[in-house]
Amino acid sequence: MNQRTPDLEHVDVTYVANLARIELSAEETEKFQAELDTVVAYIHQLNELELEGVEPMSHPHPRENVLREDSPVAGPDAELLLKNAPACVQDLIRVPQMMEDS
Amino acid sequence: MEPNGGCKSLLAQKSIRELQDLMEKGECSSRELVEAVSAQIEAVDGGINAYVDVNKEAALLEADAADARRAKGEKGLLLGIPVAIKDLLNVKGQSCRCASRILEGYTAPYDATAVAKLREAGAIPFGRVNMDEFAMGASTEHSAFGVTRNPWSPDHVSGGSSGGSAAAVAANEAIVSLGSDTGGSVRQPASFCGCVGLKPSYGRVSRYGLTAFASSLDQVGVLSKTVADAADTLSVVAGHDPRDTTSDPAPVPDYASALGEDLTGMKIGIAEEFFGEGVDPEVAASVRTAIDLCISLGAEPVPVSFPHLKYAVSIYYILAPAEASVNLSRFDGIRYGNRVEAEDPVSLMCKTRDAHFGDEVKRRILLGTYVLSSGYYDAYYVKALKARALLKQDFDKIFEQCDALMSPVAPTTAFKIGEGAKDPLALYLGDILTIPSNLSGGCGLSVPCGFSEAGLPIGLQILGPAFAEEQILRAGYAYEQARGPDLFRRWEVEDGR
Numbered sequence: 235m236n237q238r239t240p241d242l243e244h245v246d247v248t249y250v251a252n253l254a255r256i257e258l259s260a261e262e263t264e265k266f267q268a269e270l271d272t273v274v275a276y277i278h279q280l281n282e283l284e285l286e287g288v289e290p291m292s293h294p295h296p297r298e299n300v301l302r303e304d305s306p307v308a309g310p311d312a313e314l315l316l317k318n319a320p321a322c323v324q325d326l327i328r329v330p331q332m333m334e335d336s
Numbered sequence: 337m338e339p340n341g342g343c344k345s346l347l348a349q350k351s352i353r354e355l356q357d358l359m360e361k362g363e364c365s366s367r368e369l370v371e372a373v374s375a376q377i378e379a380v381d382g383g384i385n386a387y388v389d390v391n392k393e394a395a396l397l398e399a400d401a402a403d404a405r406r407a408k409g410e411k412g413l414l415l416g417i418p419v420a421i422k423d424l425l426n427v428k429g430q431s432c433r434c435a436s437r438i439l440e441g442y443t444a445p446y447d448a449t450a451v452a453k454l455r456e457a458g459a460i461p462f463g464r465v466n467m468d469e470f471a472m473g474a475s476t477e478h479s480a481f482g483v484t485r486n487p488w489s490p491d492h493v494s495g496g497s498s499g500g501s502a503a504a505v506a507a508n509e510a511i512v513s514l515g516s517d518t519g520g521s522v523r524q525p526a527s528f529c530g531c532v533g534l535k536p537s538y539g540r541v542s543r544y545g546l547t548a549f550a551s552s553l554d555q556v557g558v559l560s561k562t563v564a565d566a567a568d569t570l571s572v573v574a575g576h577d578p579r580d581t582t583s584d585p586a587p588v589p590d591y592a593s594a595l596g597e598d599l600t601g602m603k604i605g606i607a608e609e610f611f612g613e614g615v616d617p618e619v620a621a622s623v624r625t626a627i628d629l630c631i632s633l634g635a636e637p638v639p640v641s642f643p644h645l646k647y648a649v650s651i652y653y654i655l656a657p658a659e660a661s662v663n664l665s666r667f668d669g670i671r672y673g674n675r676v677e678a679e680d681p682v683s684l685m686c687k688t689r690d691a692h693f694g695d696e697v698k699r700r701i702l703l704g705t706y707v708l709s710s711g712y713y714d715a716y717y718v719k720a721l722k723a724r725a726l727l728k729q730d731f732d733k734i735f736e737q738c739d740a741l742m743s744p745v746a747p748t749t750a751f752k753i754g755e756g757a758k759d760p761l762a763l764y765l766g767d768i769l770t771i772p773s774n775l776s777g778g779c780g781l782s783v784p785c786g787f788s789e790a791g792l793p794i795g796l797q798i799l800g801p802a803f804a805e806e807q808i809l810r811a812g813y814a815y816e817q818a819r820g821p822d823l824f825r826r827w828e829v830e831d832g833r
Contacts, residue, residue, distance in 0.1 A: 331680070
């Protein structure tokens with residue numbers, strides 16, 4: 235994909251909705267456009283901050299390499315999991331055809 | 337509606353501690369308690385809409401099991417107590433829809449760890465309570481099941497996202513409830529409905545089985561009638577869980593032992609930023625009166641400052657949607673819930689997610705996807721992570737000077753139903769006083785501290801650093817004991833009219 239030029243004022247709702255796998259109607263696109271632009275304009279206040287050299291904080295209490303004993307445990311009941319699927323064929327979840335017929 | 341004078345309704349009005357006392361003396365059973373809670377749900381929930389699902393028969397069987405355990409001499413903090421569960425915690429065999437159409441028909445295949453701990457203790461997960469869809473919202477208006485009304489004024493919201501939990505506890509439709517708090521979702525509805533809300537420190541309670549919204553912010557919390565009940569419930573659900581790598585290995589203290597001391601020597605921080613622009617003068621006055629009472633109980637006031645508070649909403653509304661956009665990618669119409677069939681898998685996902693996510697969830701997913709997308713990641717996401725570090729430093733400095741910080745929970749009392757939907761950003765700004773505790777990983781408590789002129793509850797927020805639950809519970813308990821009947825009373829059916 236070509237590198238897109240960032241537009242920090244307007245959210246490209248159609249592009250973002252496609253990335254998020256949500257098919258929006260034209261009406262929804264228009265509504266979210268206005269709302270998201272307002273939120274994005276607000277969050278630009280972070281540009282006031284001097285953040286040079288600040289270590290990003292992605293987690294409240296970072297912990298690394300949390301390990302446990304590598305021992306077998308019972309997994310979830312496959313039958314219960316399959317019951318929650320919208321469509322099944324035998325023990326498999328049914329989805330539309332992925333690849334075209336050759 | 338039934339009058340609230342009957343014996344069974346009075347049982348439902350009591351706290352966990354009062355009920356344990358009665359059950360210990362043989363004056364009531366867990367079965368009677370489940371019956372009393374059911375009767376109250378039947379009597380008042382038509383007007384409140386706190387519950388989305390109730391299975392009384394299953395709960396009665398578990399109540400009988402709890403009564404049998406007691407008959408054999410067992411005791412326990414929550415033995416025989418029914419607990420209302422927010423609709424995003426998995427309880428094996430019960431629905432778990434996160435108040436979303438996308439999870440219609442979903443049955444939880446396992447227990448969340450917090451729920452498993454309740455069961456071990458002999459508590460009964462009874463009923464699923466309403467929330468904003470996937471915990472995104474501050475009013476419980478964004479629910480596929482419709483709004484949960486405020487028990488004190490039915491044309492006002494219950495708050496959110498744990499609005500069903502708060503309304504159920506306040507209206508005596510539940511003894512206690514488990515909710516979740518990502519940006520204030522336990523404390524704010526507790527404040528709006530006049531009950532106690534405890535958000536434990538990040539890592540204190542396992543998130544296994546809690547449907548993920550924002551994984552670095554989410555925490556299971558407690559909504560209860562009293563501070564002691566919150567302490568007892570936390571003692572049961574807290575602790576390390578090998579299934580959640582972010583759960584903390586520190587041993588769980590006996591939280592109840594922290595209660596009962598006066599506040600001599602306790603340093604209470606007061607940051608004027610928390611009483612700034614946008615905070616309703618009535619709310620500010622009520623909270624200042626509460627702080628004065630704590631000072632009269634021996635606490636020492638310490639003026640502190642929180643210079644980065646004004647950035648909290650911006651940081652949160654970048655990071656929480658970013659994490660949500662990733663977490664909610666699992667709801668694709670393939671493995672669970674509702675599906676809109678289509679010719680190819682991608683169209684199936686796109687159509688399913690458009691048809692079955694509500695507007696607020698779509699808004700957050702779009703925003704989160706935007707801030708994480710190529711070309712924007714550094715401009716928004718990384719910037720917000722750095723600003724989060726500055727906000728955490730503010731907290732660190734504050735807690736070098738004091739044991740707990742006191743402030744309002746929310747800038748206002750409960751707002752009218754429909755008011756928040758007009759302007760999403762205005763609603764987001766209402767989270768400013770609760771968000772910092774989630775961003776920093778600390779703990780927070782909301783305790784009722786009065787009513788507005790209009791008769792709506794106001795909450796005192798007590799914030800502590802990570803794993804200082806004993807300090808905030810101690811302060812909240814001392815305040816609650818000294819508060820007096822003018823500032824709080826338990827709800828009666830007449831209050832909902």
